Amino acid sequence: MTSESHVTRVGGFFSAALVALVLTFPAMAEAPRSEAEVESFLLGNGMEVVVIPDHRAPIVTHMVWYKVGSADEPPGKSGIAHFFEHLMFKGTKDHKAGEFGAKIAEIGGSENAFTSYDYTAYFQTVTPESLETMMTFEADRMRNLILTDEVIGPERDVILEERRSRIENSPDALLSEEVDATLYQNHPYRVPVIGWMHEMEQLNRTDAVAFYDRYYAPNNAILVVAGDTDAETVRALAEKTYGKVPRGPDLPPRVRPQEPEQNTKRTVTLTDPRVSVPSFQKSWVVPSYSHAEPGEAEALDLLSEILGGGTRSRIYQQLVVKQGIASAAGASFQGTSFDPSSFTIYGAPRGEAALEAVEEAIDAEIRKLIKDGVTETELEKAKNRFVRSMIFARDSQSGMANIYGATLATGGTVDDIEKWPEQIRKVTAKQVQDVAAKYLNPDHSVAGYLLPIAEAKN
Amino acid sequence: MTSESHVTRVGGFFSAALVALVLTFPAMAEAPRSEAEVESFLLGNGMEVVVIPDHRAPIVTHMVWYKVGSADEPPGKSGIAHFFEHLMFKGTKDHKAGEFGAKIAEIGGSENAFTSYDYTAYFQTVTPESLETMMTFEADRMRNLILTDEVIGPERDVILEERRSRIENSPDALLSEEVDATLYQNHPYRVPVIGWMHEMEQLNRTDAVAFYDRYYAPNNAILVVAGDTDAETVRALAEKTYGKVPRGPDLPPRVRPQEPEQNTKRTVTLTDPRVSVPSFQKSWVVPSYSHAEPGEAEALDLLSEILGGGTRSRIYQQLVVKQGIASAAGASFQGTSFDPSSFTIYGAPRGEAALEAVEEAIDAEIRKLIKDGVTETELEKAKNRFVRSMIFARDSQSGMANIYGATLATGGTVDDIEKWPEQIRKVTAKQVQDVAAKYLNPDHSVAGYLLPIAEAKN
Numbered sequence: 041m042t043s044e045s046h047v048t049r050v051g052g053f054f055s056a057a058l059v060a061l062v063l064t065f066p067a068m069a070e071a072p073r074s075e076a077e078v079e080s081f082l083l084g085n086g087m088e089v090v091v092i093p094d095h096r097a098p099i100v101t102h103m104v105w106y107k108v109g110s111a112d113e114p115p116g117k118s119g120i121a122h123f124f125e126h127l128m129f130k131g132t133k134d135h136k137a138g139e140f141g142a143k144i145a146e147i148g149g150s151e152n153a154f155t156s157y158d159y160t161a162y163f164q165t166v167t168p169e170s171l172e173t174m175m176t177f178e179a180d181r182m183r184n185l186i187l188t189d190e191v192i193g194p195e196r197d198v199i200l201e202e203r204r205s206r207i208e209n210s211p212d213a214l215l216s217e218e219v220d221a222t223l224y225q226n227h228p229y230r231v232p233v234i235g236w237m238h239e240m241e242q243l244n245r246t247d248a249v250a251f252y253d254r255y256y257a258p259n260n261a262i263l264v265v266a267g268d269t270d271a272e273t274v275r276a277l278a279e280k281t282y283g284k285v286p287r288g289p290d291l292p293p294r295v296r297p298q299e300p301e302q303n304t305k306r307t308v309t310l311t312d313p314r315v316s317v318p319s320f321q322k323s324w325v326v327p328s329y330s331h332a333e334p335g336e337a338e339a340l341d342l343l344s345e346i347l348g349g350g351t352r353s354r355i356y357q358q359l360v361v362k363q364g365i366a367s368a369a370g371a372s373f374q375g376t377s378f379d380p381s382s383f384t385i386y387g388a389p390r391g392e393a394a395l396e397a398v399e400e401a402i403d404a405e406i407r408k409l410i411k412d413g414v415t416e417t418e419l420e421k422a423k424n425r426f427v428r429s430m431i432f433a434r435d436s437q438s439g440m441a442n443i444y445g446a447t448l449a450t451g452g453t454v455d456d457i458e459k460w461p462e463q464i465r466k467v468t469a470k471q472v473q474d475v476a477a478k479y480l481n482p483d484h485s486v487a488g489y490l491l492p493i494a495e496a497k498n
Numbered sequence: 499m500t501s502e503s504h505v506t507r508v509g510g511f512f513s514a515a516l517v518a519l520v521l522t523f524p525a526m527a528e529a530p531r532s533e534a535e536v537e538s539f540l541l542g543n544g545m546e547v548v549v550i551p552d553h554r555a556p557i558v559t560h561m562v563w564y565k566v567g568s569a570d571e572p573p574g575k576s577g578i579a580h581f582f583e584h585l586m587f588k589g590t591k592d593h594k595a596g597e598f599g600a601k602i603a604e605i606g607g608s609e610n611a612f613t614s615y616d617y618t619a620y621f622q623t624v625t626p627e628s629l630e631t632m633m634t635f636e637a638d639r640m641r642n643l644i645l646t647d648e649v650i651g652p653e654r655d656v657i658l659e660e661r662r663s664r665i666e667n668s669p670d671a672l673l674s675e676e677v678d679a680t681l682y683q684n685h686p687y688r689v690p691v692i693g694w695m696h697e698m699e700q701l702n703r704t705d706a707v708a709f710y711d712r713y714y715a716p717n718n719a720i721l722v723v724a725g726d727t728d729a730e731t732v733r734a735l736a737e738k739t740y741g742k743v744p745r746g747p748d749l750p751p752r753v754r755p756q757e758p759e760q761n762t763k764r765t766v767t768l769t770d771p772r773v774s775v776p777s778f779q780k781s782w783v784v785p786s787y788s789h790a791e792p793g794e795a796e797a798l799d800l801l802s803e804i805l806g807g808g809t810r811s812r813i814y815q816q817l818v819v820k821q822g823i824a825s826a827a828g829a830s831f832q833g834t835s836f837d838p839s840s841f842t843i844y845g846a847p848r849g850e851a852a853l854e855a856v857e858e859a860i861d862a863e864i865r866k867l868i869k870d871g872v873t874e875t876e877l878e879k880a881k882n883r884f885v886r887s888m889i890f891a892r893d894s895q896s897g898m899a900n901i902y903g904a905t906l907a908t909g910g911t912v913d914d915i916e917k918w919p920e921q922i923r924k925v926t927a928k929q930v931q932d933v934a935a936k937y938l939n940p941d942h943s944v945a946g947y948l949l950p951i952a953e954a955k956n
Contacts (some may be wrong), residue, residue: 106709116755218762236758297574300694304676309763
């Protein structure tokens with residue numbers, strides 16, 4: 041398995057597509073559902089199971105989500121969650137390294153895995169008759185990996201190379217890391233998912249075994265099966281495979297250090313000869329769905345949509361279309377996270393336009409929105425666009441599986457997913473204006489600037 | 499004991515005098531010593547003892563240093579080290595709360611305690627005949643505190659009030675906290691010694707007992723006695739008192755998460771109506787004596803002296819005396835810390851001068867020093883001034899005790915202290931220029947700005 045097939049959420053606004061998808065808050069479409077209802081239940085050993093029937097094609101998406109991500113790592117061991125994702129592709133007592141992947145290739149399926157701040161997930165897309173085989177392999181590696189130094193050492197070289205190619209070689213990624221490390225003053229979201237190089241270099245067998253024994257167990261996992269199957273079939277297969285894995289230790293509540301009050305305005309500047317076009321982003325710590333006051337996360341989602349969600353948004357229309365000073369500009373809100381997360385605006389100048397002009401124009405849009413609010417029409421349109429984008433996500437079987445997995449792994453429930461469109465519909469223009477005023481305080485923001493050497497202002 | 503009598507190192511450049519003292523790297527004077535030699539030995543239970551005879555007056559300084567500070571706290575429990583310092587003044591099985599203090603007052607002595615990133619220390623200054631009594635009380639509270647909820651609750655209110663009065667009421671302190679939280683991207687020096695308010699509010703009996711049982715034991719403590727006594731007397735008394743305290747658990751090596759490579763230039767701005775005169779500071783992460791390449795920490799000490807150590811320094815002469823644009827300006831290096839620490843320059847404008855002009859003038863001095871180095875004459879003068887300031891510190895009995903305690907608690911040895919003046923003498927002009935070039939990179943710095951509301955540039 042090559043390093044490129046792992047999708048790592050490394051933060052910032054240039055994230056990979058799959059990651060962007062799972063970060064967008066989940067929703068059931070409002071369109072009438074022809075499919076059977078989503079069902080969820082627990083196995084005897086505490087493993088949560090969600091079944092999402094979808095009979096449009098004879099395929100199933102099989103995912104296992106572990107409720108552990110980089111924000112759960114012990115201090116000084118950054119990267120162990122992602123490193124462990126790699127180790128899950130090694131050999132077990134019953135299966136040599138590569139055997140699982142070879143089987144999937146043989147039956148014409150596909151597989152992948154990814155690690156984020158809050159979860160680690162493994163998935164395969166196969167035909168329904170192979171579901172039991174997938175479960176057998178997946179249940180096997182949940183507890184039976186052989187973790188010797190001979191396995192650990194070479195794979196550590198792989199993750200180090202992954203960091204070099206994805207982060208060290210990318211000024212965008214380097215800046216994003218240091219913006220996050222500045223934005224979060226106390227919470228482990230400050231630490232990159234892939235890990236700090238000097239800590240990754242020290243990760244060893246003891247760390248891997250401790251991590252495996254603590255977090256890889258059925259009572260810390262969620263099985264999501266979407267596709268051409270049904271709850272009874274999945275239940276029977278799951279009991280036969282995962283059901284045999286003994287329950288692991290009871291984990292304490294998932295409490296991470298929280299953010300203190302933020303009192304300052306901060307900037308982070310990276311000047312780098314590899315940069316040709318400057319860009320900037322500005323972020324704030326804001327609540328996520330898991331911990332927000334009622335309605336606030338929904339309002340933040342709509343705020344990001346109205347302000348900078350695509351080509352109809354205020355920022356895009358003003359900077360790219362009308363003024364023509366930006367080649368890209370927008371906003372994003374990472375609502376699906378276990379702890380309070382970030383709201384980000386970003387932009388890059390077009391042609392001769394100055395980066396400062398782009399930033400000022402975006403700031404002006406924020407001030408205007410805080411002062412005058414949003415119109416009923418644009419709120420309605422934003423709700424429609426937003427809910428429609430969820431229908432689109434739902435249309436993909438793996439998209440649906442992602443929505444359920446990510447929501448459940450970050451403290452949400454199936455009910456939250458079902459009710460979400462209704463909650464979005466309820467948001468008022470006043471609420472959108474209020475969250476903008478409450479959270480987008482320019483004096484408590486963190487701005488990141490990516491500059492070519494020539495533009496560096498010392 | 500009032501909260502004011504606790505000295506807490508809260509970082510930044512406006513630290514209390516005592517704290518500044520213990521942070522300056524220790525040195526024995528080069529003057530011929532008339533006193534008996536410093537002696538150090540271990541008790542059977544692992545407690546380290548240092549005796550510094552000083553017979554000029556019939557007093558002794560008795561200090562116990564615990565090798566635990568805020569940087570050793572578990573994540574999410576910030577403030578527990580300092581909180582515990584307060585709890586050490588509560589009752590034990592043998593002595594009611596306040597009895598120890600009353601005894602010290604009765605015999606005309608004085609006492610204090612302080613917490614830093616790397617250590618927590620307790621001391622009394624008394625006449626030699628009271629030394630045994632001090633040891634008896636101090637050994638008693640090392641293990642016998644009664645930590646009930648009735649004790650914990652009210653004292654937590656005291657530390658919360660201490661944070662309000664020292665930090666929340668002080669824009670300087672608030673800015674310093676967020677500069678540190680920005681400067682250190684991974685190391686716990688990013689977290690304030692006094693703690694984050696929201697975490698302090700949650701500290702409870704369980705946290706206090708766990709901290710006490712882990713860190714308060716003879717094998718994690720250093721006894722420093724300076725004054726009108728001798729090693730044999732101290733050894734006999736120490737064995738009779740501290741020697742009776744059972745050895746605690748073996749602690750793992752003191753490994754904290756270390757800093758990643760820093761790639762960016764960062765700024766932190768606090769605008770506050772309580773600020774009348776703006777000011778700024780700029781910091782870099784640099785090695786401390788514990789982990790520096792040979793000679794680098796000494797060179798950083800001399801660099802800070804030449805650049806900004808007092809009224810003879812380049813920055814002071816240029817900005818305050820010659821240009822008259824600054825009311826204060828200087829540099830500092832916190833060399834005595836367990837892990838890599840910070841080098842800081844700072845300044846505040848005088849009269850109508852702009853803050854930017856002050857910053858630019860300091861930056862110009864740094865660029866000049868990196869380009870042209872320092873002269874032999876100014877290096878020699880700096881060495882003399884620097885070593886003299888240590889003689890001055892040594893002249894105070896508690897100053898000497900502080901030097902030994904702080905050095906030993908941060909990984910240094912008695913030998914390091916003895917050899918330090920010689921190491922300082924060896925530093926060359928080239929080494930000073932080299933550390934300036936190596937560490938004072940403007941593109942990898944963190945600047946903090948304290949601005950009155952009127953000056954805020956949005």
